[in-house]
Amino acid sequence: MKLSDLKRYAKVRERMIREQLLSRNITDQRVLEAMAGIPRHIFVEEALESQAYGDFPLPIGEGQTISQPYIVALMTQMLSLQGSEKVLEVGTGCGYQTAILARLAETVYSVERIKKLLARARINLDRVQCFNALCKVDDGTLGWPENGPYDAIMVTAGGPEIPAALLEQLADPGIMVIPVGDRISQQLTRIVKMNGQITHEAGESVRFVNLIGRQGWQE
Numbered sequence: 001m002k003l004s005d006l007k008r009y010a011k012v013r014e015r016m017i018r019e020q021l022l023s024r025n026i027t028d029q030r031v032l033e034a035m036a037g038i039p040r041h042i043f044v045e046e047a048l049e050s051q052a053y054g055d056f057p058l059p060i061g062e063g064q065t066i067s068q069p070y071i072v073a074l075m076t077q078m079l080s081l082q083g084s085e086k087v088l089e090v091g092t093g094c095g096y097q098t099a100i101l102a103r104l105a106e107t108v109y110s111v112e113r114i115k116k117l118l119a120r121a122r123i124n125l126d127r128v129q130c131f132n133a134l135c136k137v138d139d140g141t142l143g144w145p146e147n148g149p150y151d152a153i154m155v156t157a158g159g160p161e162i163p164a165a166l167l168e169q170l171a172d173p174g175i176m177v178i179p180v181g182d183r184i185s186q187q188l189t190r191i192v193k194m195n196g197q198i199t200h201e202a203g204e205s206v207r208f209v210n211l212i213g214r215q216g217w218q219e
């Protein structure tokens with residue numbers, strides 16, 4: 001990519017932050033910095049590059065999508081990351097959210113069920129020099145037990161309920177964010193584990209692709 005393109009996209013990114021995030025209560029400075037630092041256009045196919053900073057999700061192939069920038073920022077902010085966390089992400093997709101999380105935490109473990117998407121995500125993550133994210137192809141509703149417990153868990157596909165395996169792999173204290181609802185629409189849910197207690201807070205209404213797996217929807 002040409003230097004002039006990089007500069008142009010950095011400007012578009014600044015505008016995205018002003019118009020889509022600052023205006024909607026994204027206040028976590030570290031989240032805003034991560035969103036300014038990661039070139040989102042790298043993560044979409046070339047034909048969609050000019051739309052990468054729009055206020056909407058985009059297709060990434062295999063019937064899946066990259067979330068709208070605001071939703072990425074909101075879900076990240078809900079985790080209140082400080083920098084030392086071990087994070088589990090379910091639904092790597094194109095890897096954009098993974099790269100944001102990796103900027104804000106120590107290590108990210110990310111699970112994706114579609115092999116083709118993960119192969120591309122790995123290339124995308126290398127291109128933005130994200131080296132503290134480990135990925136694997138698997139059913140993420142079962143978590144990634146070998147590396148747990150996780151200080152934070154983010155699920156970027158919508159399920160019918162909170163997968164028990166994820167609740168189990170959440171550290172104490174720990175925070176999980178997951179869209180829960182039916183196949184069409186869900187509620188962004190924040191689960192906090194603290195002193196052995198689990199609390200749930202329902203947030204915004206959202207529309208995610210289905211979380212498909214043993215503790216999610218059937219295909």
Ligand code: SAH
Pocket residue numbers: 060064065066067090091092093094095096097098111112113114117138139140141156157209210211212213214216
């Ligand atoms: N954060 C991603 C969002 C991708 S859409 C991005 O920014 O690109 C959600 C992703 O979750 C899809 O790629 C889908 O294949 C994946 N997914 C759905 N069910 C899954 C499961 N059980 N385990 C792992 N990944 C899953």
